[in-house]
Amino acid sequence: AMASSTDGITICDEKDRYIYVNEAYARIFGYSQEDFIGETWRKITPSDLITVVEKGLEDTLHNKDTGVFKGEVPGLKKDGGTVPTEVMATGLWDENGNYNGHICIVRDITERKRAEEKLREGERFLETIFASIQDGIGIIDKDMNIISINKTGESWYPHAMPLVGKKCYEAYHNRKERCELCPAWETLKTGKSAYKEVPRHGPGGKQVGWAEIYSYPLNDMITGQMNGVIEYVRDITERKRMEEEIKQSEEKYRLLIENIQEGVFVIQDAKMVFVNKAIAAISGYSIEEIIGMDFHSFVAPEDLEMVQDRYYRRQRGEDVSSEYEFHVLRKDGEKTLVNMSVGIVTYLGRVASMGILKDITEQKRAEKLIKESEEKYRNLVELTTDIIYMTDKNSKHVFMNDAGLRILEASPEEVIGHHWSKCIYPEDREKSVQKFREMIENGTDVFDFENRYISKSGKVINVLHNIRILRNEKGEVIGTQGIARDITERERSAEALRLSNLVVENSQTVLFRWKAQKGWPVEFVSNNVVQFGYSAEEFLSGALPYESIIHPDDLERVSKEVRTHSGSGDDRFHQEYRIIAKNGSVHWIDDRTVIEREKDGNITHYQGIIIDITERKHTEEAIRKYNKELEESxxxxxxxxxxxxxxxxxxxxxxxxxxxxxxxxxxxxxxxxxxxxxxxxxxxxxxxxxxxxxxxxxxxxxxxxxxxxxxxxxxxxxxxxxxxxxxxxxxxxxxxxxxxxxxxxxxxxxxxxxxxxxxxxxxxxxxxxxxxxxxxxxxxxxxxxxxxxxxxxxxxxxxxxxxxxxxxxxxxxxxxxxxxxxxxxxxxxxxxxxxxxxxxxxxxxxxxxxxx
Structure with missing residues (x-):
């Protein structure tokens, strides 16, 4: 057993010299088993830790009252590297109390340490994401008492501190009774989320601005009972004020956006005949120095052949790509990576090449940073329903999550590499670009900025942005990162139902509504029940009652539990049982059911969702089997x-x-x-x-x-x-x-x-x-x-x-x-x-x- 163990095992004599080393132990440190015989633990201990380990062994392993040493110790490998290990050693003593040696088990915990570090990286990223959400969040109990509020929320009401323990209308609005427009009260009454825009009050009840409030039911995870309300509050005072200012500055902003920061040039007869200031900045020459120079002088040697070939082929009328990248050779000898879009024009009555040159050095650095970090948080980003996006220094999208692509009805190719304003509703583009320019010029992040997106099909979506500026190690702006939330007015109930069904039909969650009758006939089922081989029509026709697909061995228990929950007055309950698919296969499902009652308490329907948890059950069984084998060992x-x-x-x-x-x-x-x-x-x-x-x-x-x-x-x-x-x-x-x-x-x-x-x-x-x-x-x-x-x-x-x-x-x-x-x-x-x-x-x- 010791020879075949995947853990390192050693036996040492009374002087802690190795007398037995298994293969796994030798492999951990890169030695052969024979290399250890006659040596002591000092062979694989870093020199700066030998004294510490000696003291630890004296207090534990060599102490008869203790007799055991256990801990994490870095080991010294044969190649000079170190390996993190977990060590457990037990002393061996004869009948006279003399130390005869010890048995030691060593485990390589390198992978565990890597996993721990990845987890910490994930936590740090999550903290960064939520750091951009600077809204008020509060929790109110069923009696409308404040039981918790975050720092942002507290900062709005310093005159009413402390807030916890007070009625929300007393603390927030200086009132003695509940507000008429109160989303929290609406949620407490209906058990559903609510939204309102309400005045925000300062000392003495004076209105100091506006806030929009989203309220959500706070339900007990076990009983499903609502214990209170979570309020998500945004201060929209500044947004409303800025909307008016933006309208007044539209004409000014139009001029600003036309004054692009990208380099513009014209080449005629291989000579530079026109450039703007941006070209001069990219090349390091003055405009006067550039005019008349051969364009070859601006191309780095490694790219010169490719650039010349495309230039002369384009002059001959051949079909050549209009956009590509190359390195500009600056006046100081340094090289700058640029993206060039170029075409044939008539300039001063003659054929010429006109193009736009963009310095993409920082863009490439940003893309590299984004690519390195993308894998760390992609799963978290893709789980959210908010739009999460990143742009480079040139305001082009370099990332947008699946939620954003779905809302815009666009493919990644239609968004990535394109200016962010392409997604904006035309009437909102100028004010949006102005706001973006102010953010970059002032160097400050933007919160609660509202505009509208337009989807590929022409659908208009109201969104609320929180945008953070991204900087490199020098503090230079390399792009932005933002979160945009869909705040479109709630559509008609039919449209809301259609969207809800669309989400359900593309998930593994199957919706059911059963009649409270024998056999539980189905009144509604989502179409994705097809994952179990049945069609919705088979259930809705009455030919297939829900009871008929429950596994015979589970039916009695399921029926008894339904009767128990129904008779005890529960509003909802949770079950796990097996069903039989149409092809005869057995599936474990998680059933979460809500009981529908009339005013007199009579049950009319059961409504719930079922989720296939077969893989989870198989995993649990495998774990139980492994634990049993481990216990026997x-x-x-x-x-x-x-x-x-x-x-x-x-x-x-x-x-x-x-x-x-x-x-x-x-x-x-x-x-x-x-x-x-x-x-x-x-x-x-x-x-x-x-x-x-x-x-x-x-x-x-x-x-x-x-x-x-x-x-x-x-x-x-x-x-x-x-x-x-x-x-x-x-x-x-x-x-x-x-x-x-x-x-x-x-x-x-x-x-x-x-x-x-x-x-x-x-x-x-x-x-x-x-x-x-x-x-x-x-x-x-x-x-x-x-x-x-x-x-x-x-x-x-x-x-x-x-x-x-x-x-x-x-x-x-x-x-x-x-x-x-x-x-x-x-x-x-x-x-x-x-x-x-x-x-x-x-x-x-x-x-x-x-x-x-």
């Missing part, structure tokens, strides 16, 4: 330790030493014979330790070594060895084995009969005798050991073969390990053991061992 290790330290090793060593002393001095032959018998049995006891050790090591093997053995001889020797013990107890052992009992077995088989007969002597001395009989069958041999004691009760006949389970009897001492060892040895032999009642009173232990 630990039991075998404990069995070996218990035998070594509690029942055999110490007393046998002491007894053996005394017998040796008595034999040296004893002259009486009869006494000397008795002492020899004692010595022989002590040696057998110590042999048992070796066998127990072998059992532990053989736990992971399918078989052990067998040889031809005559059970008659083995059992006879056991009877002879135990006869003095029986006589001292006032008992006799009758050996009725008459013929050979040939089997294939290991010599450890003797311990089976030793343990059973010793148990009979301990627990059945009042029967005065033990009878041993044997029979040979076609494929096996059986030995029956019969006592005439009190017998064994039926519930205990299987339990006695488990560790630490034994019959309690006054005056009888034992560990409860003997019959457990018997059971394990028989498992290794593919044999059987069971207990029958002796008709004359007592118990019959039957041992059956295969011949081969």
């Amino acid at each position: 630990n039991r075998m290790k404990e069995l070996f330790t218990d035998i070594m330290h509690h029942d055999l090793l110490n007393p046998l060593n002491v007894a053996h030493g005394y017998v040796e002393l008595f034999l040296e001095d004893e002259k009486d032959l009869r006494k000397k014979s008795h002492l020899e018998t004692i010595k022989r049995n002590l040696v057998k006891g110590m042999d048992l330790i070796d066998n127990a050790t072998k059992l532990s090591k053989l736990k992971s093997l399918e078989s052990i070594g067998f040889e031809d053995i005559d059970l008659k001889i083995v059992v006879t020797e056991v009877i002879e060895n135990l006869t003095p013990l029986a006589v001292n107890a006032g008992m006799s052992i009758e050996n009725n084995l008459k013929t050979r009992l040939p089997v294939k077995a290991n010599r450890i088989i003797e311990d089976i009969f030793t343990n059973i007969i010793i148990n009979a002597i301990k627990y059945a001395p009042q029967g005065k005798r033990i009878v041993v009989r044997g029979t040979e069958e076609a494929n096996s041999c059986s030995v029956r050991i019969i006592d005439f004691g009190e017998g064994i009760k039926d519930p205990e006949k299987k339990l006695i073969f488990e560790r630490f389970n034994r019959n309690e009897k006054k005056g009888v001492k034992g560990s409860g390990l003997g019959l457990a060892i018997v059971g394990r040895i028989l498992q290794l032999h593919n044999g059987r053991i069971w207990v029958e009642d002796n008709p004359e009173g007592g118990a019959v232990f039957v041992v059956q061992i295969p011949k081969s």
Whole structure:
């Protein structure tokens, strides 16, 4: 078991020198097993930690009162690197309390450390995402008392502090009774979310602005009962003021956006004949220096052949890509990566090439940073229904989550690489660009900015933005990151239902509405029930009641639970059970049901959702199986330790030493014979330790070594060895084995009969005798050991073969390990053991061992 373990295992002597190292231990540190023998733990300990570890071992492993060292220690590998490890070492002590060495288990926890670091990175990213949401969040109980509020919410009402414990209308609005326009009250009444725009009040009840409030029911996760309301509050005072200002600045903003920051140039006869200031900034030359220069002078040598080829082919009228990237060679010799869009125009009456040049160095850096971080938070970003997007320095989208693409009805190619204003409703573009420019110029993030998107199909969507500026390590702007929430006015109920159904039909959650009648006939089911092979029409036609698809083994329980919840007045309940798909396959489902009652309490319908949790159930079963196997493995290790330290090793060593002393001095032959018998049995006891050790090591093997053995001889020797013990107890052992009992077995088989007969002597001395009989069958041999004691009760006949389970009897001492060892040895032999009642009173232990 130690050799095949995936954990590193070592055994060290009293000077902590390695005497055994398994392959896994050597592999962890990059050495061979032979490299460790004779060395100490210092071989794999960083030099700066040796003193610390020595002190730790002195206080723990080398201290008999403690005896155990456990902790995480960095190990030194052969190649000079380090590896994080988890170490557990147990000291070995002799009967005189002397330290004899230790056993150590070492586990490589590199992957665990990596996983922990990834988790921390994920948490840091989540904190960054939520740091951009600077809205007020409060929790109100059913009596409209404030029980919690975040810092943003508190900052709006410093005059009313402390807020917790006060009525919301008293603290927020300086009122003595509930507000008429109160979304929280509406949610408490209906159990549904609500939205309102309400005045925001300062000291003395004076209105100081406006806020929009979203209220959501706060339900108990177990009972489903609503305990209060969560209010999500945004201050929209500034938004309303800015809407008016933006309208007044539209004309000014139009001029600003036309004054683009990208480089514009015209090339004629390979000469630069026109450039703007941005071209001069990109190249490092002045405008005057550039005019008249050959355009080749601005291209880096590695890109010159490609740029020349495209220029002359375009001049000849060939179809050449109008947009590509290359490196500009600046006046100072540095290179700048640019994106160029170019085409053929007529300039001053002659053919020329006109294009736009954009410095994309920072864009590329931003794309690299975004790509590196994207995998860390993509799952979180894709789970939200809000639009999350990123733009580069040139205001082009470099990322938009699936929610945004769905809302815009666009593919990634239609958004990524395009200016963000392309998504904006035409009437809102100028004010949006103005706001964006102010954000960049002022270097401040933008919160609660409202405009409208337009989808590919022309649908207008009202959205509310929170935008944060992204900067590089130098503090330079490299782009933006934003969250946009759909705040479109609630559409007609039919449209809302259509959208809801669209979400459901594209998910694994199936909606049902059952009539409260026998068989639970279905009144409504979402079309995605097809995942179980059925169509919605089969249920809605009445031909297929819901009860008919519930697994027969679960139907009675499900029906009883429904009746119980219905009769107890519950509003909702939760069940897990199996259903049978149309193809006969069995699926575990999670059922969450709401009970619909009339005013008089009469139940008319059940409405709920079912989710396929078959994979989860399979995973849970696999985990339970693994835990059971792990538990059994630990039991075998404990069995070996218990035998070594509690029942055999110490007393046998002491007894053996005394017998040796008595034999040296004893002259009486009869006494000397008795002492020899004692010595022989002590040696057998110590042999048992070796066998127990072998059992532990053989736990992971399918078989052990067998040889031809005559059970008659083995059992006879056991009877002879135990006869003095029986006589001292006032008992006799009758050996009725008459013929050979040939089997294939290991010599450890003797311990089976030793343990059973010793148990009979301990627990059945009042029967005065033990009878041993044997029979040979076609494929096996059986030995029956019969006592005439009190017998064994039926519930205990299987339990006695488990560790630490034994019959309690006054005056009888034992560990409860003997019959457990018997059971394990028989498992290794593919044999059987069971207990029958002796008709004359007592118990019959039957041992059956295969011949081969």
